[in-house]
Every structure is written in C-alpha cells, then in structure tokens.
Amino acid sequence: MVMKKRMVSGIKPSGQLHLGTYIGALRHFVEVQDEYEMVAFIANLHCITVPQDPAELKKNLTDCVALYLACGLDPEKSIVFLQTDVPEHAQLGFIVNCHTYLGELNRMTQFKDKQAHGEKNLSGGLYTYPPLMAADILLYSPDFVPVGEDQKQHVELTRDVAIRMNNRYGDIFTIPEPKIAKVGARIMSLTDPTKKMSKSDGINKGCIYLLDTPKAARKKIMSATTDSLGQIKYDPENQPGISNLIQILSSLTGDRPFAEIEQEFEGKGYGEFKRAVADAVCALLEDIQAKYNAIIASGQIETILAQGAAKARAIAHPKLKEVQRAIGMEIVEK
Ligand code: ATP
Ligand code: LTN
Numbered sequence: 001m002v003m004k005k006r007m008v009s010g011i012k013p014s015g016q017l018h019l020g021t022y023i024g025a026l027r028h029f030v031e032v033q034d035e036y037e038m039v040a041f042i043a044n045l046h047c048i049t050v051p052q053d054p055a056e057l058k059k060n061l062t063d064c065v066a067l068y069l070a071c072g073l074d075p076e077k078s079i080v081f082l083q084t085d086v087p088e089h090a091q092l093g094f095i096v097n098c099h100t101y102l103g104e105l106n107r108m109t110q111f112k113d114k115q116a117h118g119e120k121n122l123s124g125g126l127y128t129y130p131p132l133m134a135a136d137i138l139l140y141s142p143d144f145v146p147v148g149e150d151q152k153q154h155v156e157l158t159r160d161v162a163i164r165m166n167n168r169y170g171d172i173f174t175i176p177e178p179k180i181a182k183v184g185a186r187i188m189s190l191t192d193p194t195k196k197m198s199k200s201d202g203i204n205k206g207c208i209y210l211l212d213t214p215k216a217a218r219k220k221i222m223s224a225t226t227d228s229l230g231q232i233k234y235d236p237e238n239q240p241g242i243s244n245l246i247q248i249l250s251s252l253t254g255d256r257p258f259a260e261i262e263q264e265f266e267g268k269g270y271g272e273f274k275r276a277v278a279d280a281v282c283a284l285l286e287d288i289q290a291k292y293n294a295i296i297a298s299g300q301i302e303t304i305l306a307q308g309a310a311k312a313r314a315i316a317h318p319k320l321k322e323v324q325r326a327i328g329m330e331i332v333e334k
C-alpha cells in the first residue's frame with residue numbers, strides 16, 4: 001500500500017471562526033483530505049495564551065469542532081481532535097521550547113505587534129507559543145502545513161528548530177513546509193482593507209463570522225470600504241477594498257481567475273459587484289450553518305473527538321518517546 005503524505009494544521013478558536021479562517025485555512029484542510037492524511041486539531045492550548053472567559057471558550061471550542069465538520073472535514077478520512085486530548089503536544093512543546101533561542105522568539109511578529117500596540121500583561125504563554133506550535137507540527141512528521149500568510153513565520157521557526165535538533169540528536173524530525181495558497185491567504189478587514197480580517201475585531205463590521213446570520217453578513221459586505229475609482233480591478237495597492245472583495249469572490253467560486261471577474265463586472269457599479277460577493281458569501285454561510293446545526297443536534301461531537309484523539313496519539317506518542325530517547329531523557333525504555 002502506498003502511504004499517503006500527511007498535512008497538519010490547527011485553528012485557535014480564541015473567538016468565533018470567520019471568513020478569513022475559512023478561506024485561508026479551513027477550506028484547504030477539506031480540499032486535501034482525499035489526497036493527504038489530514039491531521040486537523042483545535043488548538044485549545046494556544047487559545048489560553050490570551051485571557052479567556054471559561055464559558056465562552058467552551059462554546060467556541062465546541063463551535064470550532066462543529067464548523068470543522070460542517071465545512072466538510074470527514075472524521076473517517078481526517079484526524080480531528082482537541083489538542084489537550086493528546087498531552088504529547090504540551091510535552092514536546094516544552095522540549096522544543098528548550099531548543100528555541102530567545103532571539104528567535106523576539107523576532108516573532110505576532111508577539112511584537114501585540115507588544116507594539118502597548119497591550120499590557122501579555123503572558124509568558126503568548127511569548128513561547130511558537131515552539132508549542134512547532135511541537136504540534138513535528139509530532140506528526142507532516143510533509144506540509146496548510147496555513148494563512150500570517151503563520152508562515154511560525155512554520156519557518158519550526159523548520160529552523162527541527163533542523164537544529166536533527167543536527168544535535170540525529171534525524172528525529174521530518175522538516176515540514178508551509179503550504180500557503182496563492183489566493184486568499186490574507187483576507188482583509190472589510191472596514192480597513194489594510195488590516196487582516198481577524199476575530200479580535202470583536203463585533204466590528206470588518207469581520208464576517210461563519211455563524212453570522214446571512215442578513216448581517218450581507219450588510220457588512222454592502223457597507224465594505226471601497227474607493228472612489230469606480231472600477232472593479234485587482235490592484236491591492238490602489239484599490240485594497242475592491243481587491244479584497246475580488247479575492248473573496250474568487251475563493252468562493254472555485255478560484256475563478258481575477259481577470260474573469262474583472263471582465264464580468266466591467267462598466268458595472270460597486271453596488272452590483274458587492275451584491276454578487278454577498279450572494280456567494282450568504283450561500284456559503286447558509287450551507288455551513290445548516291450542517292453546523294445538524295452536527296450540534298446529533299450529539300456526536302464527543303465520540304468524534306475521542307476517536308480522533310486515539311488516532312492522533314497513536315502517531316504522537318511514539319514520536320515523543322523517540323525524541324525523549326534521542327535526547328537521553330529516559331532511563332527505562334517505555
Ligand atoms: P485571528 O487573527 O482571527 O485571531 P489567527 O490567525 O490568530 O486569527 P486562527 O483562527 O487560529 O488564528 O487562524 C487559523 C488559520 O486561519 C491560520 O492558518 C491563519 O493563518 C488563517 N487565517 C486567519 N485569519 C486569516 C485571514 N484574514 N486571511 C487568511 N487566512 C487567515
Ligand atoms: N498558531 C496558529 C494555530 C496553530 C497551528 C498549529 C497552525 C497552532 N498550532 C500548528 C498550524 C500548525 C494560529 O494562531 N492561527
């Protein structure tokens with residue numbers, strides 16, 4: 001039997017999943033699951049790197065599993081689980097942390113950005129989150145890590161530390177590659193198209209959540225910031241708002257070439273174009289939400305997570321043991 005190549009990725013539902021998460025990451029997990037063995041987890045350890053309300057976190061974690069499935073992840077084909085159900089993540093996380101230099105952590109832009117915004121009382125966990133992410137990946141020896149553009153730096157750190165540890169202890173890790181789509185790897189905020197669409201936008205009109213009502217989503221798109229040039233053209237520098245909407249429309253309609261979209265809307269107004277984007281987004285939300293409701297009602301989430309964790313541990317546990325042995329941390333081989 002030919003072994004499938006493997007991909008690993010996670011989502012950190014520290015808030016509600018949004019259209020950026022779907023276009024930049026989640027839809028790719030679904031697309032690859034026939035060709036690859038997809039390991040898709042819910043990064044609940046990463047969630048607590050910023051303060052969380054317990055009841056809200058629990059709801060977001062449950063929603064995230066249901067949305068994974070509603071978007072088409074099939075637990076028969078892919079391995080779907082909660083990060084803390086596989087304790088090897090935290091264990092290897094500490095080991096990788098011990099092989100990561102402070103200089104490397106200091107260069108991570110996500111942490112630097114938060115610091116630069118003057119956010120107070122940032123946690124140690126937020127600072128050391130990239131080595132935990134590296135462990136999440138290295139435990140499964142994947143070939144690729146499908147992520148949005150903002151995570152590229154973390155996958156590069158993963159490679160650097162894995163190469164360092166391989167040089168020191170022998171070939172313990174497969175060196176993974178980030179897999180970043182050409183279109184939709186950085187969906188921008190609808191209100192400020194120079195910023196990434198992000199769940200930290202709160203109730204802001206710039207972010208479309210996968211559980212927004214279609215009516216609310218349509219309203220957000222119809223009031224999206226554009227420009228006064230009056231043309232539908234992919235030109236992120238001069239028309240960032242329109243270019244973002246073109247990316248969204250293309251991603252939701254089978255990666256239609258931008259030129260084709262430009263041609264279809266040549267000479268037409270922004271209102272008509274926005275309506276077409278809103279139609280595509282609302283069709284997606286309606287489909288996802290119908291499936292989400294059925295999954296929540298089915299009561300199957302617990303079983304699916306338990307089965308996923310068992311499959312994940314069967315891969316992660318021997319890898320952790322191999323690493324501990326190579327480092328000389330074990331006295332008796334277990
Ligand atoms: P947020 O900024 O909303 O908190 P995040 O990137 O910190 O998002 P996740 O929700 O864990 O955290 O992101 C999951 C995946 O979705 C990652 O691979 C990330 O790169 C991708 N992603 C997140 N936002 C976007 C976006 N606006 N456009 C494209 N991809 C995105
Ligand atoms: N850091 C990512 C979420 C994440 C992840 C991972 C992605 C945690 N572990 C492993 C890919 C592989 C984020 O903030 N979006």
